[in-house]
Amino acid sequence: MSDVVLDVQNLRVEFPTRKGILTAVDDISLQIRQGEILGMVGESGAGKSMTGMSILGLLEPPGRIAAGTIHLSGDRIDDLDDTAMQSIRGRRIGAIFQDPLTSLNPLFRVGDQLVETIRLHTDLDKSAARERAKDLMREVGIPAVEERIDNYPHQFSGGMRQRIVIALALCAEPELIVADEPTTALDVSIQAQITALLKRLCRERGTAVMLVTHDMGVIAETADRVAVMYAGRLAEVGTVDDVVRRPKHPYTSGLMGSIPSLRKDVAELQMIPGSMPRLNAIPPGCAFNPRCGHAGPRCHRDIPRIDSTHTGAACWLGTKGEVA
Amino acid sequence: MNIRPNAILEVDALERRFDVSAPWLNRLIERKPRRTLRAVDGVDFAIQRGQTLALVGESGCGKSTIAKLVTGLHPPSGGNIRFHGDRDRLQMIFQDPFASLNPRWRVGRIIAEPLRTLRPDTPTEQVSARVDELLRTVGLAPADGLKFPHEFSGGQRQRISIARALAGEPEFLVCDEPTSALDVSVQAQVLNLMKKLQKDMGLTYLFISHDLSVVRHMADVIAVMYLGRIVEIQPTADLFANPLHPYTQLLLETIPDLEAPKRDRSPMGGEVPSPVSPPSGCSFHPRCPLAFDRCKVERPQRRPEVHDRRVACFAAEQGKTDVQ
Numbered sequence A: 001m002s003d004v005v006l007d008v009q010n011l012r013v014e015f016p017t018r019k020g021i022l023t024a025v026d027d028i029s030l031q032i033r034q035g036e037i038l039g040m041v042g043e044s045g046a047g048k049s050m051t052g053m054s055i056l057g058l059l060e061p062p063g064r065i066a067a068g069t070i071h072l073s074g075d076r077i078d079d080l081d082d083t084a085m086q087s088i089r090g091r092r093i094g095a096i097f098q099d100p101l102t103s104l105n106p107l108f109r110v111g112d113q114l115v116e117t118i119r120l121h122t123d124l125d126k127s128a129a130r131e132r133a134k135d136l137m138r139e140v141g142i143p144a145v146e147e148r149i150d151n152y153p154h155q156f157s158g159g160m161r162q163r164i165v166i167a168l169a170l171c172a173e174p175e176l177i178v179a180d181e182p183t184t185a186l187d188v189s190i191q192a193q194i195t196a197l198l199k200r201l202c203r204e205r206g207t208a209v210m211l212v213t214h215d216m217g218v219i220a221e222t223a224d225r226v227a228v229m230y231a232g233r234l235a236e237v238g239t240v241d242d243v244v245r246r247p248k249h250p251y252t253s254g255l256m257g258s259i260p261s262l263r264k265d266v267a268e269l270q271m272i273p274g275s276m277p278r279l280n281a282i283p284p285g286c287a288f289n290p291r292c293g294h295a296g297p298r299c300h301r302d303i304p305r306i307d308s309t310h311t312g313a314a315c316w317l318g319t320k321g322e323v324a
Numbered sequence B: 001m002n003i004r005p006n007a008i009l010e011v012d013a014l015e016r017r018f019d020v021s022a023p024w025l026n027r028l029i030e031r032k033p034r035r036t037l038r039a040v041d042g043v044d045f046a047i048q049r050g051q052t053l054a055l056v057g058e059s060g061c062g063k064s065t066i067a068k069l070v071t072g073l074h075p076p077s078g079g080n081i082r083f084h085g086d087r088d089r090l091q092m093i094f095q096d097p098f099a100s101l102n103p104r105w106r107v108g109r110i111i112a113e114p115l116r117t118l119r120p121d122t123p124t125e126q127v128s129a130r131v132d133e134l135l136r137t138v139g140l141a142p143a144d145g146l147k148f149p150h151e152f153s154g155g156q157r158q159r160i161s162i163a164r165a166l167a168g169e170p171e172f173l174v175c176d177e178p179t180s181a182l183d184v185s186v187q188a189q190v191l192n193l194m195k196k197l198q199k200d201m202g203l204t205y206l207f208i209s210h211d212l213s214v215v216r217h218m219a220d221v222i223a224v225m226y227l228g229r230i231v232e233i234q235p236t237a238d239l240f241a242n243p244l245h246p247y248t249q250l251l252l253e254t255i256p257d258l259e260a261p262k263r264d265r266s267p268m269g270g271e272v273p274s275p276v277s278p279p280s281g282c283s284f285h286p287r288c289p290l291a292f293d294r295c296k297v298e299r300p301q302r303r304p305e306v307h308d309r310r311v312a313c314f315a316a317e318q319g320k321t322d323v324q
């Protein structure tokens, strides 16, 4: 297990509110190895970003890690103070968020922001850092780097801004990258560039990547394994091939069924009936039971979990298609 | 295409330039010239009432700029936009749901605002009933109206901006990446809802998405943009069956395909050119496998005698349409 870069065990994230405690992440365990890309998918609001934020030490109060541990290459990081965590972020863990504006300061030129980050994490001097900044901008596919390096964030399109953020995340050559919907705002060709870039980093530098995305096509072409989340819990974990082609969990099957096809015409897309329960109204037993066509008595009683191999589905459905 | 009997929107020779010069003092000292970026460079299209026109193309090609020109958020630098509808009932769903939701307002107030603008004397109870209904329509709960935007996940915020747009009883809706932050099962619900509203109430959509399987499902007509221009415009089925422009063909090949994933996909070759100094002639020529001498000096136009103004390409004019 020495090549495990990220090791999350029984993570639980809570939001204390006036009306009680909301559990946004409920007992999640996952590992990412060197050079591996783990895809994270699941219902909007299922807790993917909160899992990522916990790893980055960026949970905003009142949100808090209530249980579990997070190790980075053997070092425990979930109990570090802000200063210690800040130096790990950027240097050992790179972050890419869906909203590029959270990572960019609108008042500074992008070149200056890159140079500052590079100098914070390396001992390059100012002009060497500027050269490195240009290289990174080229690496993420920004055209006419010499002309654009002194522009402000608002002068770039949404997709170009995101590529600048990716360049920022790569500055210090981190061992883990947490990418939360990095290609959501990007067109397919830039998306292909970014995923190719992430894959290359994994291959050449052994970087481990946690890739949160809604795009199953991207998952199918980029990730090694996939974790599916629902209502704060893991619904299914497995190789891409297993999860996409042979989903075991009824939620995963529903998810796969609702993707618009590039080949078939349908008047209406397939939907999973209903919506995910609010965090304060998660039913007893399996959180998916109100929407599940297979639910049996046990599903309303006991919470299904993925076994200690960390692979498979959290579902009482047996291989015969009936709840035991 | 000259007769547009039922067009709700007609756009002719539309242009938008941005000044991206270095600051005045730098220009003076470093003797740098003024620089203009042509974000939208001579765009023509029309949308028929009750139909959906989709804009697709690489990040930075000018899609959001067109959306903002149509909604009046940017004044055009040239050309004209004729809207034959009720300007008050033109709404927009923004690409960036983070920036477009007022962080200090409760969600209920955010959603109620367009309704209050449209019908200032609606009684308060009626407004709040409508807000509750809209929240349910987008898969949220009425109680969510009391929360602030930061208490929601990315996809939930996108649903809030959809609810807000619908509150203004739009007849024309500009949707800039409306489902990009949603998981595929919620996306299916939103897209089915949009199609239903279109069928029941005759809504017209200008629809921007980088997800070509979503575009294929939603659009009647697709316009493919490259560097500020429309290089191809065709009814959806024709575009997928018989793409005419080399860029469209490469774009279609780059789609991540769940049904046939290509894990070693290479991104489209060549650097994305700069809109500040676009290549001469056909701006796609440095990356085009079919380029020949004429392409470097002359700019192709969409002409009536070439596939009925569907494509701007010299190779297509000569009947060559296959990049393989």
Ligand SMILES: Nc1ncnc2c1ncn2[C@@H]1O[C@H](COP(=O)(O)OP(=O)(O)OP(=O)(O)O)[C@@H](O)[C@H]1O
Residues within 6 Å of the ligand: A015, A022, A024, A042, A043, A044, A045, A046, A047, A048, A049, A050, A051, A062, A063, A279, B150, B151, B152, B153, B154, B155, B156, B181, B182, B183
């Ligand atoms: N400040 C907060 N207070 C209370 N609940 C919160 C807060 N921030 C987030 N949540 C809740 O935590 C849950 C998990 O949110 P998270 O952002 O992790 O979802 P996600 O899986 O990333 O969704 P998406 O795909 O939409 O980005 C959501 O249900 C959200 O409403």
Ligand SMILES: Nc1ncnc2c1ncn2[C@@H]1O[C@H](COP(=O)(O)OP(=O)(O)OP(=O)(O)O)[C@@H](O)[C@H]1O
Residues within 6 Å of the ligand: A154, A155, A156, A157, A158, A159, A160, A185, A186, A187, B018, B019, B020, B037, B038, B039, B057, B058, B059, B060, B061, B062, B063, B064, B065, B066, B095, B275
């Ligand atoms: N306010 C501005 N000032 C200067 N340049 C701008 C401004 N807004 C947009 N641009 C430039 O105009 C071009 C088109 O931008 P636009 O946002 O329309 O692209 P887009 O097609 O929507 O891209 P994306 O898919 O990334 O959202 C880009 O080169 C961008 O950098």
Ligand code: SF4
Residues within 6 Å of the ligand: A249, A250, A251, A286, A287, A288, A289, A292, A293, A294, A295, A296, A299, A304, A314, A315, A316, A317, A323
């Ligand atoms: S445990 Fe039961 S309710 Fe939950 S997904 Fe499996 S069959 Fe459905």
Ligand code: SF4
Residues within 6 Å of the ligand: B245, B246, B247, B282, B283, B284, B285, B286, B288, B289, B290, B291, B292, B295, B300, B312, B313, B314, B315, B316
């Ligand atoms: S005009 Fe020439 S360069 Fe442009 S797309 Fe056609 S063949 Fe290629």
Ligand SMILES: [Mg+2]
Residues within 6 Å of the ligand: A048, A049, A050, A180, B153, B154, B155
């Ligand atoms: Mg999220």
Ligand SMILES: [Mg+2]
Residues within 6 Å of the ligand: A157, A158, B063, B064, B065, B095, B176
């Ligand atoms: Mg845009």
